[in-house]
Amino acid sequence: MYRIVEAKHLADNIVRMDVEAPWVAKHCLPGQFLIVREDERGERLPMTICDYDRKAGTVTIVTQTVGAGTRRMAELQTGDAFMDVVGPLGNPSELVKTPIEELKQKKILFVGGGLGTAPVYPQVKWMHEHGIDVDVIIGAKTKDLVILEDEMKAVAGNLYITTDDGSYGRSGMVTKVIEDLAAEGKTWDVCVSIGPMIMMKFCCLTTKKLGIPTIVSMNPIMVDGTGMCGACRLVVGDEVKFACVDGPEFDGHKVDFDLAMKRQAQYKTEEGRALLAFEEGDTHHGGCGVCGGDE
Amino acid sequence: MAKAMKRVPIREQDPKVRATNFEEVSYGYNEEEAVAEAKRCLNCKKPRCVGGCPVSINIPKFIHFVSERQFEDAFKTIQESSLLPAVCGRVCPQETQCEGPCVMGIKGEAIAIGKLERFVADWAREHNIVPEKPNFSTGKKVAVIGAGPAGLTCASELAKKGHDVTIFEALHEAGGVLVYGIPEFRLPKEKVVAKEVENVKRLGVKIETDVVIGKSVTIDELLDEEGYDAVFIGSGAGLPRFMNIPGEQANGVYSANEYLTRNNLMKAFKGYDTPIHRGKKVVVVGGGNVAMDAARTALRLGADTHIVYRRSEAELPARAEEVHHAKEEGIQFHLLTNPVEILVDENDWVKGIRVIKMELGEPDESGRRRPVEIPGSEYDIDVDTVIMALGTSPNPLISSTTKGLEVNKRKCIVADDEGATSRKGIFAGGDAVSGAATVILAMGAGKKAAASIDEYLKTLD
Numbered sequence: 001m002y003r004i005v006e007a008k009h010l011a012d013n014i015v016r017m018d019v020e021a022p023w024v025a026k027h028c029l030p031g032q033f034l035i036v037r038e039d040e041r042g043e044r045l046p047m048t049i050c051d052y053d054r055k056a057g058t059v060t061i062v063t064q065t066v067g068a069g070t071r072r073m074a075e076l077q078t079g080d081a082f083m084d085v086v087g088p089l090g091n092p093s094e095l096v097k098t099p100i101e102e103l104k105q106k107k108i109l110f111v112g113g114g115l116g117t118a119p120v121y122p123q124v125k126w127m128h129e130h131g132i133d134v135d136v137i138i139g140a141k142t143k144d145l146v147i148l149e150d151e152m153k154a155v156a157g158n159l160y161i162t163t164d165d166g167s168y169g170r171s172g173m174v175t176k177v178i179e180d181l182a183a184e185g186k187t188w189d190v191c192v193s194i195g196p197m198i199m200m201k202f203c204c205l206t207t208k209k210l211g212i213p214t215i216v217s218m219n220p221i222m223v224d225g226t227g228m229c230g231a232c233r234l235v236v237g238d239e240v241k242f243a244c245v246d247g248p249e250f251d252g253h254k255v256d257f258d259l260a261m262k263r264q265a266q267y268k269t270e271e272g273r274a275l276l277a278f279e280e281g282d283t284h285h286g287g288c289g290v291c292g293g294d295e
Numbered sequence: 296m297a298k299a300m301k302r303v304p305i306r307e308q309d310p311k312v313r314a315t316n317f318e319e320v321s322y323g324y325n326e327e328e329a330v331a332e333a334k335r336c337l338n339c340k341k342p343r344c345v346g347g348c349p350v351s352i353n354i355p356k357f358i359h360f361v362s363e364r365q366f367e368d369a370f371k372t373i374q375e376s377s378l379l380p381a382v383c384g385r386v387c388p389q390e391t392q393c394e395g396p397c398v399m400g401i402k403g404e405a406i407a408i409g410k411l412e413r414f415v416a417d418w419a420r421e422h423n424i425v426p427e428k429p430n431f432s433t434g435k436k437v438a439v440i441g442a443g444p445a446g447l448t449c450a451s452e453l454a455k456k457g458h459d460v461t462i463f464e465a466l467h468e469a470g471g472v473l474v475y476g477i478p479e480f481r482l483p484k485e486k487v488v489a490k491e492v493e494n495v496k497r498l499g500v501k502i503e504t505d506v507v508i509g510k511s512v513t514i515d516e517l518l519d520e521e522g523y524d525a526v527f528i529g530s531g532a533g534l535p536r537f538m539n540i541p542g543e544q545a546n547g548v549y550s551a552n553e554y555l556t557r558n559n560l561m562k563a564f565k566g567y568d569t570p571i572h573r574g575k576k577v578v579v580v581g582g583g584n585v586a587m588d589a590a591r592t593a594l595r596l597g598a599d600t601h602i603v604y605r606r607s608e609a610e611l612p613a614r615a616e617e618v619h620h621a622k623e624e625g626i627q628f629h630l631l632t633n634p635v636e637i638l639v640d641e642n643d644w645v646k647g648i649r650v651i652k653m654e655l656g657e658p659d660e661s662g663r664r665r666p667v668e669i670p671g672s673e674y675d676i677d678v679d680t681v682i683m684a685l686g687t688s689p690n691p692l693i694s695s696t697t698k699g700l701e702v703n704k705r706k707c708i709v710a711d712d713e714g715a716t717s718r719k720g721i722f723a724g725g726d727a728v729s730g731a732a733t734v735i736l737a738m739g740a741g742k743k744a745a746a747s748i749d750e751y752l753k754t755l756d
Contacts, residue, residue, distance in 0.1 A: 023505075023506055023511035023512060024511065026512075027510070027511060027512065037467055040567075041562075041567045041568050042567075042568050043561070043567075043568045043569045044467070044561070044569070083467070084467040084504070084505050085505060086465070086467070086505040086506070086507060086511070087507070087510065087511065088510055088511070089507065089510060223553055223556050223557060223561065223569070224465070224466060224475075224556060226465050226507055226510075226690065226692065227533065227534045227690045227691075227692065228475075228533070228534070228535070228552050228556065228690070229535070229550060229552050229553035229556050230534065230535040230537070230549075230550040230552060230553055231549070231550075231553045233537075233544065235544055240537065240539075240543075240544070242534065245534070245690070245691065245692065259544055259643070262546060262642070262643045263544070263546060265546075266546045266547075266572070267570040267572070
């Protein structure tokens with residue numbers, strides 16, 4: 001069993017958990033993910049690693065209620081445990097494998113949409129620890145869904161927050177912030193964008209226009225997470241890739257997002273969606289600031 | 296006394312009934328049936344059956360014990376060579392191994408060695424006869440990667456020799472293909488697999504699940520930092536292959552690995568949280584045991600199920616028994632037929648599959664006649680689900696994270712007949728070395744490697 005050292009509600013339906021997982025904590029790097037299983041009946045759910053404490057042997061994950069599995073997960077409290085935590089899976093971020101001196105020459109932009117702010121955080125923190133200041137944009141649907149603001153402020157060079165409804169920070173979607181900052185004269189050599197697929201898609205369309213190479217972190221459906229099942233396959237350029245062993249990071253300008261989004265919805269039937277809307281009412285939106293959730 | 300030429304028949308669930316449930320197909324022999332079948336054995340002086348068994352079970356000896364109703368002795372005889380007899384008795388291709396060369400098979404039917412092995416293993420389990428941990432220890436530590444057939448066998452052989460063995464398993468449950476791949480109706484998980492894994496543990500083997508070697512920890516770290524003296528790699532087959540035909544990324548196209556894992560390991564058929572797409576009409580592409588397993592699973596989940604295979608019936612790589620069972624249950628075979636395109640509807644869901652008829656040409660490098668397309672013979676089959684059961688290619692997780700570990704051009708780990716790799720102290724066997732093969736061949740490789748590891752450990756003193 002993998003004990004939850006601390007469970008904390010960040011927003012209405014978003015929970016942050018520090019979990020004891022010594023193997024993962026010892027070896028994980030920014031960009032990697034893990035898989036949790038709550039109990040005997042549970043699904044194997046891939047989660048991006050938000051933070052880690054090698055000494056304490058803990059990793060931090062952030063989850064949001066979207067389906068049966070995550071809904072039960074959100075009810076877990078400090079002191080409860082997961083039946084399984086396995087990882088780290090996937091490859092570390094391309095950037096953390098780049099020589100530091102090379103990174104210091106680059107102007108880097110991170111864009112986190114909704115829950116995607118969580119996996120952006122360890123990368124920005126890693127940059128900060130290596131003396132690299134980066135620009136960070138966090139997008140959320142509304143003020144209450146902005147997560148990790150203080151943590152991010154402590155490690156980012158410049159932090160820009162935007163909400164769809166203008167209730168906090170700037171007003172509008174992350175793509176608008178990128179365009180506005182670019183119009184103000186900001187330039188970047190590389191962008192890392194993590195969030196709901198629709199947000200990454202539009203972010204990539206914007207950065208392509210601006211000529212900024214963009215890395216995205218894909219989060220497709222997975223079962224084992226080690227390459228065995230092939231459920232997570234994506235089309236990148238002309239090739240079929242498995243997100244778990246080839247990714248999760250890919251060149252965002254080459255990813256076929258439309259296909260990826262259709263594959264993502266594979267197990268969401270019409271009835272399932274209706275049930276979800278009935279049971280979860282207003283909570284079923286990604287908070288990414290882009291997709292519009294259940295509207 | 297003249298021996299009966301025909302086998303004692305095996306009782307099975309009625310095909311119509313079993314097509315709707317996940318209960319085991321075969322009931323197995325009862326005591327009377329087993330004794331009668333065992334009495335047919337000639338107890339040859341030079342038993343040809345033993346040579347056909349990859350783990351060299353003393354077959355005539357255990358069968359003799361069965362004929363004398365000394366079932367416990369029969370079990371102990373098998374256990375000297377194999378810790379997984381209830382598994383092997385169910386899933387081994389006996390017809391091409393132990394039973395293939397059986398003298399009784401020349402004029403009549405070979406002894407039903409597999410069914411007898413299963414009987415003995417089931418009898419022992421029901422009578423709580425379990426192996427004991429050796430009362431000595433060598434103080435040597437061995438890490439075994441993967442709790443599938445190769446790893447479990449290698450670990451148990453090493454534990455019998457008094458070594459301290461830990462198996463690292465990437466999934467949340469031990470068993471490898473026995474739990475994620477082979478379905479419940481062929482190999483019950485709780486009753487059979489879990490119990491035999493339990494027996495491996497009784498020998499003193501520790502099993503640590505949720506550890507992905509190459510990610511959670513590397514082989515070099517196990518050897519240099521964690522104090523292991525040797526490592527056995529039995530990590531299994533790897534990444535599923537697809538055909539690279541149009542439409543293959545559509546929703547409703549699955550690898551057999553995904554489909555079977557959702558159903559078997561994640562227990563979708565029992566209503567656990569992991570979803571599975573229950574198609575109305577399913578086509579499985581391929582002709583191996585995995586294809587049969589996927590098709591028979593789809594059938595049990597309520598689908599009208601078809602198999603498409605590019606060669607003829609004679610070349611089907613699946614066991615004859617599995618093909619027979621699949622047909623009995625109502626699965627339709629489209630032989631000498633190959634997919635050319637998956638047809639997709641406006642929502643990117645599968646709506647059909649376009650196939651082409653094939654004929655057999657000259658033999659290829661595998662010795663089987665090469666299937667050749669018949670021009671203009673394409674036709675469409677309306678289906679909503681396609682399952683690709685085309686084999687696997689090796690997983691790079693271990694080879695890419697272990698310095699100096701040689702792989703061949705197919706990216707399989709290179710190991711000799713004794714399991715030695717290019718790295719001292721690192722041994723390998725099973726599908727990670729051979730590419731996708733059978734449970735029993737993996738067990739044979741695990742057993743041989745265990746003997747090599749034991750020899751290697753002696754050199755460390």
